[in-house]
Amino acid sequence: MGNHTVASEFILVGFRGKPEMQSLLFVLFLIMYIVTMMGNIGMILVISADSKLHTPMYFFLKNLSFLDICYSSVITPKAMLSFATGNKAISYNGCATQMFFFSLFGTTEAFFLAVMAYDRFIAVCNPLLYQVIMSKKTRHLLVVVSYFFGCVNCCTQTGFTFSLTFCAPTEINHFFCDVPAVMKASCSATFMNEIVLLVVCGLIIVTTGIIVLISYGYIVATILRIPSGKGRHKAFSTCTSHLMAVSLFFGTVFFMYAQPGAISSPNRGKVVSVFYTVVIPMLNPIIYSLRNAEVKEATNKISGRV
Template identity: 50%
Template sequence: MAQNNLSSVTEFVLVGFTAHPDLKIPLLLLFLIFYLTTLLGNMGMVLLIQVDVQLHTPMYFFLSHLALLDVCYASVISPQILATLATSNTVISYTQCAAQFFFFTICAGSECFLLAVMAYDRYVAISNPLLYTVAMKPRVCWSLVLGAYACGVSGSILRTACTFSLSFCEDNQINFFFCDLPPLLKLACSDTTNAEITIVVFGNIVIVANAVVILVSYLLIIKAILKVKSPGGRAKTFCTCASHLTAVALFFGTLIFMYMWSGSGQSPEEDKVVSVFYTVIIPMLNPLIYSLRNQDVKAAFKKVTGGFQVSRTCRPEG
């Protein structure tokens, strides 16, 4: 807590859920189910891609890293929510808040870049199918993934340094359920103009730049699909992109609402709902989105589970 007017804040109080104490137990159970489902779905996807040779392609390589990011994404936020709801301890230290913000922005930034990489991968696969394996060699795939992570880390360092270089004085109550940028900026007692300009401009550039890459990739994909003579062939080709488009729409839609439209009139309660959606719900939904209409994933799952059932039912003689 702040000690007099001259001391700085050493801890924050997360008051995002305190307005509804009667919902504490239902929310605890709900978020626990969400988190466990996220871990099971995403780690299951990673393991499935690793064990099935048919899924050892660039597309599923990128998908496995998206699943890992979603696990990290949810693990930065959900344990904090669960601990707060279970113990009613809403206090988080300054250092813990900065660490949570740092790792959260790494995951969010890296996922932005990775989704753009995945759009480029789909463009190469559809426009040049014969040269796809040549263009997307393992070395190229690793370079693209590591580049996405590097961009996420560098952006997180900038945003975290700008945010926590501000002064936080008397008010230390964050009207949110984790340490996010908008509520932290509202608490700062020093001039936030320069920090906000740097953070907002950089964040918007990241979102817009990746959105442009995705948009251009899909415009070229549509152009390539229209050249396919068979209607069935066009539909089948487009289906390979449907899951990625759904994930992009959900992720970028909520980011734009939360950060690019911040301050445009939405209430704190709306911000909380949107934040829960992209920090908790989307990481849980992504494995379902990518497997629901994906015949390769379904076939791999049946193969793995079928092999497991055979190994359990068959016993060696003697």
């Protein structure tokens, strides 16, 4: 460490630019955050209010909306505060806390999307046994398991990252405390941390990705065997929204964490991070409501009452 002092806080560099640029970013993030909150809270309220939507699929969708609220709230308010005030400092403990919860909700969402793919596989390929297999006990167990793996990853990533030495003053070339960016800001060797990041995140993405691919492989094969065009269209319509959400999430997360260039491309990573931390939680309720006749019908019914 030489003459360096240990950092007690970090500076989140964020997006460099003139004050006008920071004001524009504040407005954009604010709009997206409001839409995210309204969309996901609205989805939870609609599913809770309509008894027709008290099914396994909508149980998982309601939990996904809750995750997106938490996921976005860990990052966006702090980023907006930095854009608005110009104060980019975050305490050591604040950075560790942000990383912990971001990793928790992000990993849980990955497993949750895999669970939702499995749910669609059972619904399409074993419709007569669907309610038996996806019992209330099974649904709650799958939620708990998803959060368990989220806890395992967030404890691993946060523990390994904050075991590194950070020499003051420490700048993090990001708008939040993401693992690769914080790791790159360390003044100690990070080789083992990079290996852990690559292996653990790679395993998570590969495992959940395989579940999604196998589930949808069987789903497509089953749907193609349905004789009527109307039946095929109905089956596909219940799956396409989830497939869109899965593709968006896994595509960006793979780019960030499961390939060797993740640590060495911070500027490119910042742009991609905006997509999966702010844009995807905003898009999920829009995707599921626009592509789902039952949700639209329930929303219209509730709007009519109001």
